Each structure stands twice: as C-alpha cells, then as structure tokens.
Amino acid sequence: MLAQAFLSALLLVGSGAHAHKGCGGQEVMRRNPGGRNIDSYAEYASELKRGREGRLDRRQATPTDEASGAESTDPSFECTGYSYAPWAALKANYPTIWETATILSTDTDAQTLFATINSSVAAKFPNIGPKGTNSGDFTGVTYDYGTDPDCWWTDHECTTPAADTGLAADITTVPEALTWGYGFDDGPNCSHNAFYDFLQDNGQKATMFYIGSNVADWPLQALRGYADGHQIAVHTWSHRYMTSFTNEEVFAELYYTRKLIKDILGVTPKYWRPPYGDVDNRVRFIAAALNLTNVVWTDDSEDWKEGVPADNVTAADVTANYQAVIDKAGNGTYTSSGPVVLTHELTNFTMSEAISQYAAIKAAFKYMVPIATAYNDTNPYEETNVTYPDFLTYTNQSSSSSSSSSSSSSASAGSAGLTASSGGSSAAASGSAAATTTSGASASTTSKAASSAGRIEAGVLGVAVGLGGAVAMLL
Ligand SMILES: [Zn+2]
Numbered sequence: 001m002l003a004q005a006f007l008s009a010l011l012l013v014g015s016g017a018h019a020h021k022g023c024g025g026q027e028v029m030r031r032n033p034g035g036r037n038i039d040s041y042a043e044y045a046s047e048l049k050r051g052r053e054g055r056l057d058r059r060q061a062t063p064t065d066e067a068s069g070a071e072s073t074d075p076s077f078e079c080t081g082y083s084y085a086p087w088a089a090l091k092a093n094y095p096t097i098w099e100t101a102t103i104l105s106t107d108t109d110a111q112t113l114f115a116t117i118n119s120s121v122a123a124k125f126p127n128i129g130p131k132g133t134n135s136g137d138f139t140g141v142t143y144d145y146g147t148d149p150d151c152w153w154t155d156h157e158c159t160t161p162a163a164d165t166g167l168a169a170d171i172t173t174v175p176e177a178l179t180w181g182y183g184f185d186d187g188p189n190c191s192h193n194a195f196y197d198f199l200q201d202n203g204q205k206a207t208m209f210y211i212g213s214n215v216a217d218w219p220l221q222a223l224r225g226y227a228d229g230h231q232i233a234v235h236t237w238s239h240r241y242m243t244s245f246t247n248e249e250v251f252a253e254l255y256y257t258r259k260l261i262k263d264i265l266g267v268t269p270k271y272w273r274p275p276y277g278d279v280d281n282r283v284r285f286i287a288a289a290l291n292l293t294n295v296v297w298t299d300d301s302e303d304w305k306e307g308v309p310a311d312n313v314t315a316a317d318v319t320a321n322y323q324a325v326i327d328k329a330g331n332g333t334y335t336s337s338g339p340v341v342l343t344h345e346l347t348n349f350t351m352s353e354a355i356s357q358y359a360a361i362k363a364a365f366k367y368m369v370p371i372a373t374a375y376n377d378t379n380p381y382e383e384t385n386v387t388y389p390d391f392l393t394y395t396n397q398s399s400s401s402s403s404s405s406s407s408s409s410s411a412s413a414g415s416a417g418l419t420a421s422s423g424g425s426s427a428a429a430s431g432s433a434a435a436t437t438t439s440g441a442s443a444s445t446t447s448k449a450a451s452s453a454g455r456i457e458a459g460v461l462g463v464a465v466g467l468g469g470a471v472a473m474l475l
Pocket of ligand 1: 186239275276
C-alpha cells in the first residue's frame with residue numbers, strides 16, 4: 001500500500017489536483033501475529049520500567065542486566081506481537097483491521113446513527129460524491145479545480161469552507177504567539193518507547209493522532225500514550241484517502257476508531273486529522289456530526305518521505321524543513337499565532353529526528369503545546385470527567401481552576417499533567433513508569449463504568465443524539 005500511495009501521489013501531479021502533502025502509509029509492523037499474552041497495562045508498564053532502568057543504567061555505564069534492560073527499547077522486542085485480552089474480547093465488534101471500515105451488519109447502534117447523518121449529508125451536499133481511489137489516485141476525477149467548490153484540501157489546500165455550508169474552518173494554526181502546536185501522526189508505533197520516554201523526561205505533551213488499526217495491533221502502546229498525558233486524537237481506521245470513500249465508509253473509518261479508543265483507553269477523542277490532509281466538505285460534515293474537529297497543519301516536515309526512494313527526501317532535507325519553521329520564529333512570523341507542523345511517530349527516523357530537533361524548537365519558541373491545550377480546550381474528549389490543563393496552566397504562567405475539576409480522589413502529576421477521575425481512580429501523566437502502571441490500568445477499566453452518562457453533540461446537524469445504556473459503548 002505504501003508504494004501504491006506514493007505512486008498515486010506522483011499521479012496526482014498530472015491529474016489536475018495539486019501534488020498532495022501529507023503523511024505516508026503505515027507499513028511498520030502493522031500485523032499483530034498473536035504471540036505471548038499480556039493481560040494488563042500493569043504488566044506492560046513493568047516491562048517499560050525495566051527497559052527504562054536498563055537504558056539509564058547503560059547511560060551511566062554501570063553493570064546491568066542487558067537482556068532485560070534492552071527489552072522495552074529494542075524495536076525488535078517492542079514490536080513482537082502480543083495478545084491483549086480486552087481487545088481479543090472486542091474484536092468481533094470491529095471491522096477488519098487495515099481494511100476500509102464499513103458498518104458491521106450486527107451493529108445496529110452504528111446503523112441508526114449513520115442513517116441520521118447520512119440523510120443530512122444527502123440533503124446538504126447532494127453534489128459531492130467520492131473522489132478517486134482510496135490510495136489517492138485522482139486521475140480522471142471530474143472536478144472544477146479552479147473554483148474548488150467542495151473546499152477539497154487536496155486541490156488547493158482549502159481549509160475554510162464557504163459560510164453557507166455551516167462548517168467550521170479546519171484548525172491549521174494555534175492561536176498563541178511563538179507557540180508550536182506539537183503533535184505526531186500514525187501511532188501508536190510499537191517501538192515508540194524511547195521517544196515517549198524522551199517526551200516524559202522533558203515533561204512534554206503532544207497531540208497523538210492514532211490510527212485505529214494501530215490501536216488494535218498495539219493497544220498497550222496506545223495506553224501508554226494516554227497514561228503519559230498526551231492528547232489522543234483520531235487518524236482514521238485504515239489510513240486511506242477519506243474523500244474516496246462512500247458516506248458509510250467515511251463514517252465507519254471515524255466511528256470505529258473513536259469507539260476503539262474508548263474501549264481500550266476509556267476516552268472518546270474530539271479531534272481528528274485526515275490522512276494526507278485529504279478532506280472535503282462531505283467528509284468534514286460527517287466528522288463534525290461525530291463531534292470531531294479537523295486538524296491539519298501549516299508546515300510539513302516531510303519526515304514521512306525520508307527513506308522512500310520515490311520521494312527522494314533525505315534526512316538532511318527533513319532537518320532543513322524543521323529549521324525553516326524554527327527560523328520563522330525569529331523573523332516575526334509568529335507574533336500572534338503559531339505553526340502546526342506535520343510530524344510522525346511512523347519510523348525510527350521520524351522519532352529520532354523529533355528528539356534531535358526538540359532543543360532547537362524549545363529555544364526558538366516560547367511554548368510547545370498539544371493542539372487542544374493551545375485552544376484552551378480542557379476537555380479534548382467526550383468524557384467531561386477527564387480534564388487537561390488550559391494553556392496558561394500548561395505553560396506555568398498561572399494556575400487555573402479549569403484543570404482541577406476532578407473529584408477529590410483524583411491526582412494530577414504536575415502542572416502539565418492529565419487529571420482523570422473515574423470513580424476513585426486517577427491517571428497520572430508523569431513520573432515513573434511504575435506510577436503509570438497503576439494509574440493507566442485503572443483509567444482504562446473504570447472509565448468504562450463511568451461512561452453511561454453523556455451524549456454526542458451532533459455538530460452541524462444541529463441536533464444532539466442522546467445515548468442511553470444501549471449505546472454506551474459509543475462514548
Ligand atoms: Zn498519517
């Protein structure tokens with residue numbers, strides 16, 4: 001699929017649409033072959049702790065048990081498949097991973113919700129249909145590329161739908177001066193522990209746009225992202241071109257990714273990013289109906305192209321792309337807003353490059369924050385009992401009451417921490433891996449129990465779909 005996607009990208013150039021910019025496909029260890037059983041996040045986190053200690057020991061050049069110490073930061077170990085009982089139990093309720101998602105014939109909740117959304121789409125955008133192939137071949141698509149009536153990002157990077165659509169503009173920047181909107185696509189990557197350790201050591205949170213099929217393959221890695229206090233967001237089920245899909249497929253790609261993140265992590269994301277940036281008003285409408293805010297970007301690091309022969313992008317090119325954004329911090333570009341830069345946890349290169357660039361970004365920009373934080377959204381999930389710091393709190397500029405709304409049983413690990421209270425449990429965002437062991441596991445189990453009250457704001461539909469016990473799994 002990867003080769004196909006890039007080939008299609010080349011074809012785009014001649015198709016009338018502008019050459020797309022966006023993240024690449026996901027070929028990294030995408031199949032979970034089964035293997036050993038890991039029954040809980042606690043067990044996984046204790047492995048993380050061993051790996052972390054081993055790494056620190058090696059740094060200090062003291063004798064250590066290399067074999068166990070290397071476990072959790074050695075990609076070949078980290079990417080050995082495992083069986084995680086909660087996912088095994090849920091698998092029958094989901095589409096086949098890495099295939100285009102469709103609504104399961106047994107899923108009446110999804111069918112009912114989709115029927116409502118679908119009739120609205122048909123009424124609102126009767127002239128927008130699927131475009132091209134799901135691997136991004138838009139050759140032969142009949143479209144008015146000049147006027148771009150569908151606000152199709154892949155045409156001319158349109159991010160502001162016409163006012164009469166009622167659709168919100170996409171998020172492209174962050175509304176804070178000299179602030180880098182920090183996020184990574186295509187995770188959870190099975191080998192991300194060294195990178196996530198680095199972020200943890202720096203007290204740094206980011207927005208992680210997770211692919212549903214990757215969450216299914218690597219649920220424990222996804223749990224780590226949440227336990228570490230990152231903002232978890234949706235990056236579709238199978239990582240294909242969204243404008244190529246039928247209404248049902250668009251819905252299912254988003255719906256099942258949200259649902260899986262809820263089932264595994266206990267929270268329902270309110271933000272998403274389209275693979276390759278490929279979105280138009282029809283796709284935006286369906287996403288908005290699922291209460292998902294679309295986040296694209298201002299700058300592309302092109303880290304996803306490194307190592308792909310057809311793209312001819314070198315590591316030095318990617319470094320230069322980072323540097324170009326960093327340089328703009330010094331020339332007055334970001335006096336009232338900041339960039340959102342497309343970067344990935346796709347390969348060891350993209351992650352190690354992010355680590356390499358961190359100090360320079362930090363020096364040039366005043367702040368690096370997750371997207372929701374930049375927008376002062378302390379509730380980036382449907383579950384209102386999970387709160388994140390607002391911008392001022394995250395950046396230690398003042399304390400805020402907005403991140404202390406949890407019950408007395410909750411605990412927050414520092415000013416930049418995630419606070420989650422779910423029936424007496426808490427999820428700490430930072431601290432040792434041992435600390436996240438307990439909190440991550442409890443967040444995942446208890447928040448399901450707390451999910452029965454809530455609703456999906458149906459966004460542009462102008463209606464709210466009430467969710468009772470029968471559809472509690474949605475939340
Ligand atoms: Zn992607």
